[in-house]
Amino acid sequence: MRETNKVFHLAIPCKDLDETVEFYEKLGCRLARRYDDRVTFDFFGDQVVCHLSPDNIDENPKMYPRHYGITFLEKKEYDTALEAATAKELPFFKEPMVRFKGKQEEHMTFFLVDPANNLLEFKYYHDASMAY
Template sequence: MSLSPFHLAIPVYDLTKARQFYRDILALEEGRSSEQWVDFNFFGHQLVIHLHPQTESQQQAHTNAVDGHNVPVPHFGVVLPWQDWQRLAERLQQQGVAFVIEPYIRFKGQVGEQATMFLFDPCGNALEFKAFKDIGQLFAR
């Protein structure tokens, strides 16, 4: 599967803390930056954090029920290969990262079975990291 990189720009109200999180906790490579924004290589995609006043969704996350968990909305993330997801989950757990939804297997034994975890960055942006043992199930019904 060949994909084009996406570009995603998100608001952060504390550029210093957000930069430290994406660079040091998630271990993303930093690209260009200014006093107002920072580019990151988000698993081959371009993520830009932009200085912006706190948004309503950053103050109080809305959630929807999915597989018995309250999933924060909005959220963004990436689908990783299974082993990469496992390594990331272990590394984040070792760093003591607080999860909104701890790493687990969702839809176990069903179509679309996947590994998933949710966390917030320091500015309240929700992230999801997931993996499929069978990537062909990504869009399965």
């Protein structure tokens, strides 16, 4: 089980700091720090650092095997995130869908793509025991 004194950290490339800040703030993430070569966000309680690295951008991203995101344990939070992404016209990589329909691991999901083509998945399992 996760303890409250731990924060997951993820570092990813970005191609432009200003557009990166705009995207993640629209997503609801708080800008924690900004330097000439990177920005750090509070990403739903965890830390995402976007390093300025325009030569390391995946020009043709695919959902698998590389993406990251949030698994909501409350459907209302998933719905709120989806509504916010739609209202703020954030770019969808994959529209909302249901995966593994009819199985225990059935879940609702959607993917966004940030300005550096990093893919973000947001999902909600109907059976919370399937979150791990």
